[in-house]
Amino acid sequence: MTMDMTTIPNPIYKPGAYFAFNTTLASRALATNDQKLLIIGQRLADSATVDALTPVNVYSDDEAALYFGHGSQAHRMARAAIKANQYIQLTVVGLDDAEGAQAANTKLTISGKATNSGQVRLSVCGTFINVAVASGDTPDDIYKALATAVTADQSLPVTAQTGVIPPAGDDDPSTPILNFTAVNKGTCGNEIAMTVTSTASGLTLEMDPMSGGQGDPSLDAAFSAVFASGHTMILLPYTSDDALAKLSAHLDNVSGPLEQRGAVGVTGWNGTLASGTTLTSKVNAPRISCGWHAGSALPNGELAAIYGAVMASESDPARPLNTLTLPGLDITAQDNWPGRTEQENALMNGLTPFEVDGSVVRIVRAVSTYVKNAAGVTDRSLMDITIIRSLDYVRLACRTRYTQRFPREKLTDARLARIRSELLDVLYSLEQLEIVENVDALKDQLTVTRSLQDDTRAEATIPAAIVRGLHVFAAVIYLM
Template sequence: MASPNISFDSIPSSLRKPGKYFEFNTKLAVRTLPGNLQKVLAIGQRLASGSQPALEPVDVFSDEQAAQLFGRGSYAHLMARAAITANPYLQLTMIAVDDAAAGVAATGTVTLGGPATSAGVVSLYVGASRVDVAVASGDAAATVATALKAALDKQTDLPVTASVAAAVVTLTARHKGAAGNGIKLKAVSSAAGVTAAVVAMANGAADPDLAPALAAVVGGGHHIVVSPFADQTALTAVRSHLEFVSGPMEQRGAIGTFGWPGTLAAGTTLAGQINSGRITGAWHRGSARLPCEIAAGYAAVLASEEDPARPLNTLEIKGLDVTGLTDRPSRTEQENALYNGLTPLEIGPGDRVQIVRAISTYTKDPQGVDDVALLDITTIRTLDYVRRACRERIALRFPREKLSERTPDKVRSELLDVLYKLEELEIVEAVEANKDGLIVERDSQDANRLDAKIPVDVVNGLHVFAGRIDLLL
């Protein structure tokens, strides 16, 4: 008990000993909105040479640390490198998974022809990495192959290992699984008489299950989850995880990313299979990078923008390769991607890889009707932040509140204050116009519960400007 307008947490009303008693009330101290630092979680395969056990999350701060934790050339190592290159100040947590027991490693070959009739160089591209071998006039094909194998052995960060038999160099993915099929190979020879015929990486099968890793971090509170694989099985597992942690009971809003270097048709088909407002896929056709590297770099750039409503158009993803002219999507293809749940990347001025417009894979409602409610990934990020701001304000102001006839008005006042502050930062708008729709009332069935309806008009991104120029003579 206390006076009508003042309540105490620590000073009892039954005191009889004379004195002057004061307590501190910190419930009104915070009047601002919460910060929005973005924590990224990346899942990747590890090698036995790594020191970090599988299914144990660890914070990663550098490329070299990732190499030690997960093994050089592991997918987890490559993902960490891509993420930190794109955003050196990233809050990155990684969790490793082992190869599937039934997995099969992808293989490819480089067959050398000779002998060389002039000096030159044979260059083999493994993904975006180049391995050079000097060739002397008169070198036999087997000699060049042996030298190439030795050069590959020195490149310990590559996602492949090499073996040689006569003039054939066989490359084997360090990890088992279908992801190894995505390792790009290309060979170029400047030595006359020397040829290098490449057989692409293939026959990798059975990627590991992501569900155990996701279950291990369900309480981690990460804001962006990076999928190492771009297939329906992996992304469905990520979608289920995101829907659970972001739901109204857990309330730890998060989004997921994947990378897609393949065709537009296959990419939009995959996006349609996922159809989630919380998953966004970066399309970088013809990239020499693995999908996991594209996804990690994309996620790192998303995390760099703490304003949830601000568009991500034109942001550069550092570290991604500049694709050839024939692989760069046309305007029509970009429009098609944006209508079908795929985020296109493009090569901007200065050969910088940039985001065209970051959208989610959500294109249709449960009835199969076209729905743009969650088109831009900024929309769900904004809703997550608004929920967080409202939730934290109520938790701070009313940690031990009684529910009386006066309580709904007090709660409504705090919620309205949060909305006005969000409007000041241009995260929501039209608060005054919609404030009559802000309702806080007692529940009809539970005497200890308050219900609220909070109208939120999120601020949209300025993506399109159209002007008409009238000629006057």
């Protein structure tokens, strides 16, 4: 509420004392750095209760399953994010599978007969489905048990159906198999990690990785649907050149000087270092961070959801995310753990490595994919994702103070001096929070002047020496 003398009519002829309120000077506090996360992922059109391209707030695993369909990409990403950070403000936009898209699939082939009791253990994205095996059980017995168990766990991103491979010749028998199909069509199904083992003797199990998924949804309509929503972080499951280019363009548009809704994008990568750095070198965007967990059983979308949720847990935009744990990430096989040289290579190429530390996974250093400037020269000015997030917050703090103090003003030299004073006060407050530094040394560079081309416009230059993270400490110990 802002009232001043203009709310009291003039002239007034009836005698009396008339008081209005003016709250423009009521607060000197900085704006809060609230984090609003957005997940974009595929839904299941047959079972979803929220229409495609309709943003909806999600507060629980059950809600996500209801809104987007059990086991859908959108459901599983939301579930992963909420498990990693239960206090996030989360919005999800569901997408329909692309027209003409193909679902990834694989088949399990079991030969022989169980000669003792045991278990067959199926792993789907790190979730284990165990079925008991008795001596004498045939492949058909095991297929039926596995299909029943997979169907019972609605959170899985696959379905299971028994089938047969036709005989190769007239005299050959058909081969029974168990088919697995991704619930969402498109390349996301190729990322579903599946393995199978058996503790029962007499059985031979064969299963190839999921493959054949083709065709991803267009993101144009999704970005249009949320353009004005003001999300500070967008978690995207897709890592194609086209998808990340559109994400980067969307982030630049909403974060630019006209829209001023600063946001960053987060994606994940479970592939090799070489393929990951090839990906980030093409993206080269200061507002996108890609978390790398080599050999993870989780799809890239779920990696992004967990990484983004943990990033949002840090309200101080300048504080490094180093060593923060990533709840819900799987402990990968040791031969997938990146060594020191691989981590250095990842960081210098804009890829954020994760590392296994005992029973948890941690962020090594959260960097953006921005590596080179427009001239193709290496540029480390926006290396850490905290830098662009801090700049967004400085802008938010300055803009909030300006709109509080000067909602409807005349352009005078005295007014310009007051604007400069308020902006300087904001910088001093930011310095106390250790988001910027050296305000006294740089305050002469803070200027508020009249435009030379527009008599109704004021222009400011605001120096912001963003505080960098303390990432490296080097010391020499002298033997005395």
